[in-house]
Amino acid sequence: MSTNNLNISAIPAYDDNYIWLITNGGKACAVVDPGDEDPVLEVLKKHGLSLKYILLTHHHPDHTGGVADLLDQYDAKVFGPDDNRIRQVHQLCREGDHIELPELDAQFSVLEVPAHTRSHIAFYGEGMLFPGDTLFSVGCGRFFEGTADDMQSSLDKLASLPGETSVYCAHEYTQANCRFAMEVEPQNKALQERTRQVAALRQAGRNTLPTTLGAELACNPFMRTRDDAVVQAARKIDPSALPGASTMAIIRAWKDRF
Ligand code: ZN
Ligand code: FE
Numbered sequence: 001m002s003t004n005n006l007n008i009s010a011i012p013a014y015d016d017n018y019i020w021l022i023t024n025g026g027k028a029c030a031v032v033d034p035g036d037e038d039p040v041l042e043v044l045k046k047h048g049l050s051l052k053y054i055l056l057t058h059h060h061p062d063h064t065g066g067v068a069d070l071l072d073q074y075d076a077k078v079f080g081p082d083d084n085r086i087r088q089v090h091q092l093c094r095e096g097d098h099i100e101l102p103e104l105d106a107q108f109s110v111l112e113v114p115a116h117t118r119s120h121i122a123f124y125g126e127g128m129l130f131p132g133d134t135l136f137s138v139g140c141g142r143f144f145e146g147t148a149d150d151m152q153s154s155l156d157k158l159a160s161l162p163g164e165t166s167v168y169c170a171h172e173y174t175q176a177n178c179r180f181a182m183e184v185e186p187q188n189k190a191l192q193e194r195t196r197q198v199a200a201l202r203q204a205g206r207n208t209l210p211t212t213l214g215a216e217l218a219c220n221p222f223m224r225t226r227d228d229a230v231v232q233a234a235r236k237i238d239p240s241a242l243p244g245a246s247t248m249a250i251i252r253a254w255k256d257r258f
Contacts (some may be wrong), residue, residue, distance in 0.1 A: 006106055007125055008168060011039050016172040017062050018209065020130060021049075027245055028052045028103035032123070032130045033170050037066035037105065052103045056080030056089065057132025058120040063170065076189035081112075083119035093121055102217065113158065116141030129167045129213065131158060136169045137211040138194065139177035140222040142256065148249030155223055156250075165215030174208040175199050180258050181221050184233045184251060190218035221251055 011019040013036040018056035020032040021043060030053035034040050042049055058081065063142035066080060067088050079099050080089035093099060095112040108125035113134040120141075121142055123130040133141035134154055143151055178195040185191055194215065198208050216223050224230045226243040234250040241247050 006104065007068035008128065008166075008210070010171075010209065011043050012207075013066075014049075014062055018168070018170055018172065018207065019066075020168045020170075022053075022104060022106070023049065024104040024106065025056050025102075027074070030055060030101055030104060030106075031070075033057055033063035033132060034066035034070055035060075035062040035064065037069035040066055040070060044074075050074065051076045053101050054078045054080075055099075055108070055123055055130065056086060056135075057122060057130065057170070059083050059085040060117070060133065064134065065122075069187040079123075081119040081121045083117075098125070107150075111157055115143050115146035115148075115154050118145040121233040123142075124161060124165070127162075127164070127166060128210075129158065129161060129165050130170075131167060132170050134158070135167065135216065135220075135223075136171060136177060137167070137174040137208055137216065137256070138181050138191070138198075138220050139173055140220075140252070147245075148252060149245045151222070151252070152225065152245040152248045158213065159217060159223055161213055163212065163217065165213045167213055167216065168210045172207055172209070175202050177220075180255050181219065183258070184221040184254075185224070185227075185229050187229065188219065190215070194219045223247065225251070234253060 005025050007023045009021045022030040027050045032055045038102050054076050078090045082092040093110040097110040099108050104238045108123040111122045113122045116133045175198050185187050219231050225247040231243050231247050234247040238250045
């Protein structure tokens with residue numbers, strides 16, 4: 001049983017990455033997608049934390065670049081996808097696996113969510129989702145190694161989780177995503193409200209995460225590709241748009257040019 005005392009905080013890295021730090025009131029901690037070791041080491045030292053676990057969602061350097069140097073200093077267990085482009089994974093994670101983080105009294109299940117990369121995974125548990133670069137607030141990752149069908153299936157999988165799930169995305173892209181989403185669905189009240197909220201948060205120098213899956217289902221055009229307003233917007237770009245993956249493909253291509 002989890003004590004559910006998990007505390008999550010953002011370690012900013014590069015221009016707009018977040019490395020999520022998970023603690024449980026003690027010295028043990030985990031990080032998700034440490035693309036850079038320096039900001040992580042700074043936080044660990046400042047708070048006297050001991051890194052026990054590293055969770056990796058995909059192979060991109062801005063998510064994995066700090067792993068080797070962190071392992072030089074900490075005896076941490078690394079969980080990640082089955083992909084030979086990531087070295088140093090101690091426990092390969094596949095769909096449906098349950099991973100145990102006993103020092104944090106936490107467990108997560110693994111979801112395979114390909115499209116941004118072919119081996120991309122997400123971690124779900126304790127009321128939280130770490131979707132890497134698959135799902136952003138009001139957006140989604142680019143389809144570097146997958147198709148619109150893949151992203152539709154991956155986001156459908158995430159959409160099936162409870163709406164109150166807190167979503168810890170790996171980048172601060174929310175404000176730019178809102179600008180695009182307002183082009184797609186200008187009449188969406190929840191999106192209008194999220195856009196105002198995000199502007200105020202960014203103005204105050206704060207991050208816009210976590211979001212919730214329920215909020216994303218209400219605001220995020222990539223999670224709304226079967227919604228009539230989003231399909232109609234896609235039809236203005238390509239009259240052949242159909243609900244689902246077809247609309248996904250059209251709005252992703254639209255955003256890539258936006
Ligand atoms: Zn990425
Ligand atoms: Fe990234």
